[in-house]
Amino acid sequence: MRASLIQIAVDPDESVEDRRERAASLVVGQRGSDLVVLPELWPVGAFSYPLFEQEAEPLQGPTHEAMAKAAAEAGVWLHAGSFVERAPDGTLYNTALVFSPDGERSAVYRKIHRFGFDRGEAVMMGAGEELVTVTLPQTTLGLATCYDLRFPEQFRGLVDAGAETFVVAAGWPERRRAHWTLLARARAVENQAYVLALSTAGSHADVPQAGHSIVVDPLGEVLAEAGVGEEVLTVEFDPAKAGETREHFPALKDRRLGIAPPR
Numbered sequence: 001m002r003a004s005l006i007q008i009a010v011d012p013d014e015s016v017e018d019r020r021e022r023a024a025s026l027v028v029g030q031r032g033s034d035l036v037v038l039p040e041l042w043p044v045g046a047f048s049y050p051l052f053e054q055e056a057e058p059l060q061g062p063t064h065e066a067m068a069k070a071a072a073e074a075g076v077w078l079h080a081g082s083f084v085e086r087a088p089d090g091t092l093y094n095t096a097l098v099f100s101p102d103g104e105r106s107a108v109y110r111k112i113h114r115f116g117f118d119r120g121e122a123v124m125m126g127a128g129e130e131l132v133t134v135t136l137p138q139t140t141l142g143l144a145t146c147y148d149l150r151f152p153e154q155f156r157g158l159v160d161a162g163a164e165t166f167v168v169a170a171g172w173p174e175r176r177r178a179h180w181t182l183l184a185r186a187r188a189v190e191n192q193a194y195v196l197a198l199s200t201a202g203s204h205a206d207v208p209q210a211g212h213s214i215v216v217d218p219l220g221e222v223l224a225e226a227g228v229g230e231e232v233l234t235v236e237f238d239p240a241k242a243g244e245t246r247e248h249f250p251a252l253k254d255r256r257l258g259i260a261p262p263r
């Protein structure tokens with residue numbers, strides 16, 4: 001299976017419309033890949049809080065339209081990263097979309113863990129309430145967005161729902177890059193799953209981005225890692241290795257659920 005992770009630069013000197021057009025043409029350029037991935041909130045930037053209200057779109061807005069078309073034109077499965085969705089009741093969500101190679105939407109994932117503690121996304125957006133998996137011919141994807149990477153229980157839930165390949169779309173900051181790499185490898189090892197973790201390049205809202213998108217196999221080996229700038233990270237991997245790893249070293253079967261808390 002071939003996956004292409006588009007580590008697009010999000011810089012304030014490019015308009016949302018121009019970046020959307022550029023992202024679509026980068027997707028179309030990946031024809032021949034099975035799966036193409038864009039990062040978190042690439043239209044606005046994950047830390048560009050003042051733009052969230054201004055650039056929010058309905059679910060089937062311009063980003064949805066451009067990405068559906070790009071997926072069909074490239075003939076690829078497309079995880080289109082996330083955008084700021086305005087739901088009909090006015091709530092904003094950090095919403096990721098997945099399209100099939102014929103351009104049909106096959107999944108909507110609203111970020112479950114909102115980042116910012118008492119500011120930014122955490123107070124401006126609603127929280128997703130549902131785990132989301134997507135079954136491709138080659139593997140079952142489990143979806144997560146950025147800060148979700150810090151919450152192992154989400155990934156266990158995705159494993160229980162059949163996921164063998166996690167896609168983590170992020171806008172991770174450079175100053176916590178060491179956590180990014182460590183957590184991506186940890187989620188892969190503990191769940192015996194592939195991790196395709198994609199961040200942005202560039203700098204927005206005075207937050208330099210980590211880049212360093214990374215693909216980790218179910219044994220925790222790094223198959224590919226990007227640099228800090230804009231690039232497309234392409235990797236070939238054998239999705240069957242997740243099932244094989246789980247069979248040969250069946251640690252997931254030794255989980256003890258329902259252990260009593262300390263008295």
Ligand SMILES: NC(=O)CCC(=O)C(=O)O
Binds near residue numbers: 046148173
């Ligand atoms: N956009 C995010 O979720 C940022 C997460 C982050 O910076 C961190 O977990 O550290």
